[in-house]
Amino acid sequence: MALSARNQFKGKVKDVKKGMVMAEVTVEVAPGVDIVAAITTSSVDRLGLAAGKETAVVIKATSVMLDA
Amino acid sequence: MALSARNQFKGKVKDVKKGMVMAEVTVEVAPGVDIVAAITTSSVDRLGLAAGKETAVVIKATSVMLDA
Amino acid sequence: MALSARNQFKGKVKDVKKGMVMAEVTVEVAPGVDIVAAITTSSVDRLGLAAGKETAVVIKATSVMLDA
Amino acid sequence: MALSARNQFKGKVKDVKKGMVMAEVTVEVAPGVDIVAAITTSSVDRLGLAAGKETAVVIKATSVMLDA
Amino acid sequence: MALSARNQFKGKVKDVKKGMVMAEVTVEVAPGVDIVAAITTSSVDRLGLAAGKETAVVIKATSVMLDA
Amino acid sequence: MALSARNQFKGKVKDVKKGMVMAEVTVEVAPGVDIVAAITTSSVDRLGLAAGKETAVVIKATSVMLDA
Incomplete structure (x- = not known):
């Protein structure tokens, strides 16, 4: 299956609170990029x-803002 | 001023539709990462x-999902 | 892989505009329930x-409101 | 009044944490469907x-993703 | 019925595109405040x-950011 | 820098829980309007x-609903 969410990045969990x-x-998705x-x-568990x-980190495009 | 949104990444616009x-x-935020x-x-304009x-790309933490 | 999003329902696409x-x-997720x-x-394509x-329909719990 | 949110489903609260x-x-919106x-x-109270x-459960269409 | 969304403001539609x-x-929610x-x-129609x-304008608290 | 988010209102913090x-x-954005x-x-800190x-309060247009 493939998700409609446009932004998906593989990474490794660094910390959970x-x-x-x-x-x-x-989640660290690249060296130094969290x-x-x-x-x-409940989802963490x-x-x-x-x-x-x-x-993997998943983010819907409609949730992304820009600052220019 | 500083935004409460936890995720902010600098980049360069690659394409606008x-x-x-x-x-x-x-937005390309790292080589090969869009x-x-x-x-x-209206915001684009x-x-x-x-x-x-x-x-810069700005994403609120409550909009981020994980796939594990 | 499993998504953190709490709400996931299987269904069949009924219409695309x-x-x-x-x-x-x-998406029809149950008889009469769209x-x-x-x-x-681009995601549709x-x-x-x-x-x-x-x-499947996927909805993060923080995006759900209640009306009571 | 009618809400612009496209997805609204009647149900019964099953659990509150x-x-x-x-x-x-x-919220149980159909037998076996939560x-x-x-x-x-504060809203719960x-x-x-x-x-x-x-x-009733209310979800804006821009918050819904698909997995196909 | 009452919505769980914490932010609700009455106003008058000023423009629809x-x-x-x-x-x-x-939507103008106060003189000079849109x-x-x-x-x-489809919801507009x-x-x-x-x-x-x-x-009325309705905004869930988890969708609000601060800039301080 | 300017944010793409369409809705930005200046105010004063009234309470933090x-x-x-x-x-x-x-946040009080106008007399009597919170x-x-x-x-x-972590962002509060x-x-x-x-x-x-x-x-300032910041809200993306795609997060705003109407009730008419």
């Missing part, structure tokens, strides 16, 4: 996200 | 976005 | 979305 | 959301 | 949105 | 957001 409902996951995701803590795990 | 209301802007943004055509222009 | 940049795709997605026209095609 | 700021609300919403805990309460 | 799939609607919405053209029409 | 991962920030943002607690601080 879990709150009661939401968690903040930092992307931060705020997802539910369901996907077994932890430092070192391979993951 | 303008529709009546929405436009698709492709991020696609769907923003209003207001910011003068065109191929070659320096820009 | 393509604009220059954005497209509106209607979900409408606004995605880029890349995924080969057309009436009758099997697809 | 409240954090300090965000809450996760699971939709999960991440909304503010303001709307009186609790298991068994009738509610 | 319709594309094939998406439309841009400008909010721009990008919604589907379904709600009968046109200059002068009373409407 | 911090959870482990997410925070709720209330906008609520759900952003990461990084920007030094606290009651009384001048800030």
Whole structure:
């Protein structure tokens, strides 16, 4: 299957901070380049996200802004 | 001023496709790494976005998903 | 791979309306239950979305509102 | 009044998990079909959301992705 | 019914620009204060949105950023 | 630099409620008019957001809905 979301980058989980409902996951997608995701803590648990795990970052084009 | 959005990457506009209301802007943020943004055509015009222009990509953490 | 997005429903494309940049795709996820997605026209083409095609609908929990 | 959001489904709250700021609300929209919403805990309290309460799920079309 | 979305402001439609799939609607929520919405053209038609029409603007808290 | 996000309003932080991962920030953008943002607690700390601080609220047009 292929996702409609236009932006997908492979990376490795660097850090996971879990709150009661939401968690903040930092993914290194290139040396020195991190992307931060705020997802539910249940998804962190369901996907077994932890430092070192391979993951892909997915971002819908309509969620991207530009600053020029 | 500094934006609360956690993800901000510098890049250069590679391509702009303008529709009546929405436009698709492709930004190269690293060699071979493109991020696609769907923003209003009025913003493209207001910011003068065109191929070659320096820009930053901005993404709120709550808009980022992971695939693991 | 498994997506962090909490809401994923299988369905069949019922209708595709393509604009220059954005497209509106209607997916039937259960008899009489349609979900409408606004995605880029390039994604519609890349995924080969057309009436009758099997697809899954994906929605991040932070994008869901309630009306009570 | 009618909302511009294209996707609206009636359902019944099945579970509420409240954090300090965000809450996760699971709504059953059809037998065996749940939709999960991440909304503010203040909204959960303001709307009186609790298991068994009738509610509608609302999702903007630009927030919907497809996987085909 | 009451929406979980935290931000709701009454206003009057000032301008509608319709594309094939998406439309841009400008709503005046206070003298000199406009909010721009990008919604589907089908929703513009379904709600009968046109200059002068009373409407409310609705924004989920997770979609709001700050610049400080 | 100028942001593509169409909606930007100056205001003053009125209240900050911090959870482990997410925070709720209330900004008064006009006398009696508040906008609520759900952003990461790390961004609240990084920007030094606290009651009384001048800030701007930023909202992408694709995140705005109408109720008519």
